[in-house]
Amino acid sequence: AQSVTQLDSHVSVSEGTPVLLRCNYSSSYSPSLFWYVQHPNKGLQLLLKYTSAATLVKGINGFEAEFKKSETSFHLTKPSAHMSDAAEYFCVVGNSWGKLQFGAGTQVVVTP
Amino acid sequence: IAGITQAPTSQILAAGRRMTLRCTQDMRHNAMYWYRQDLGLGLRLIHYSNTAGTTGKGEVPDGYSVSRANTDDFPLTLASAVPSQTSVYFCASSSQARNSPLHFGNGTRLTVT
Numbered sequence: 001a002q003s004v005t006q007l008d009s010h011v012s013v014s015e016g017t018p019v020l021l022r023c024n025y026s027s028s029y030s031p032s033l034f035w036y037v038q039h040p041n042k043g044l045q046l047l048l049k050y051t052s053a054a055t056l057v058k059g060i061n062g063f064e065a066e067f068k069k070s071e072t073s074f075h076l077t078k079p080s081a082h083m084s085d086a087a088e089y090f091c092v093v094g095n096s097w098g099k100l101q102f103g104a105g106t107q108v109v110v111t112p
Numbered sequence: 113i114a115g116i117t118q119a120p121t122s123q124i125l126a127a128g129r130r131m132t133l134r135c136t137q138d139m140r141h142n143a144m145y146w147y148r149q150d151l152g153l154g155l156r157l158i159h160y161s162n163t164a165g166t167t168g169k170g171e172v173p174d175g176y177s178v179s180r181a182n183t184d185d186f187p188l189t190l191a192s193a194v195p196s197q198t199s200v201y202f203c204a205s206s207s208q209a210r211n212s213p214l215h216f217g218n219g220t221r222l223t224v225t
Contacts (some may be wrong), residue, residue, distance in 0.1 A: 043204075080149045
């Protein structure tokens with residue numbers, strides 16, 4: 001069985017300040033982990049993925065995430081938020097045969 | 113531009129009516145998926161297809177059917193729509209290599225009245 005929990009439904013940050021989106025997972029197997037971003041009226045777009053290589057994963061648009069097995073976490077960070085980062089973000093866990101479980105999403109608001 | 117095309121973009125449908133949501137991809141991906149997105153629930157898998165000619169049930173298949181006659185097209189049909197099927201529907205595809213990312217369409221916003 002696998003599950004994913006995004007710990008914050010909404011995050012508000014000021015432009016230029018760091019962003020932290022928290023994700024915890026549970027999996028019976030060595031998981032694959034993904035972060036997707038969804039802008040208004042658009043489909044989801046892959047930000048980054050972890051597949052048992054380096055634990056610190058760099059993605060597009062300056063985002064990165066760190067896989068911490070001991071904490072079963074895969075938090076997403078960005079050093080400096082931009083207005084264009086306002087969107088909804090989804091953490092996703094996948095098992096060894098490709099079944100995906102989506103988190104409920106975190107809505108990010110960026111204020112000037 | 114390569115990608116996934118969904119149609120219609122939005123639709124208001126009377127309960128009891130039949131509706132087919134269309135999805136076409138031009139990336140020659142083997143696997144295709146239909147998800148519904150509801151507030152606070154993330155995305156939930158309705159049906160999937162690992163290759164042309166095969167389909168499977170996802171997490172919430174009841175009330176929906178799919179077909180996969182060829183690689184490019186994966187239509188989703190609601191035989192008799194109910195208000196609980198009001199949602200945003202996303203079609204996605206992947207190359208099906210293990211851990212390959214999903215490519216999403218822009219969604220169909222469906223309201224069943």
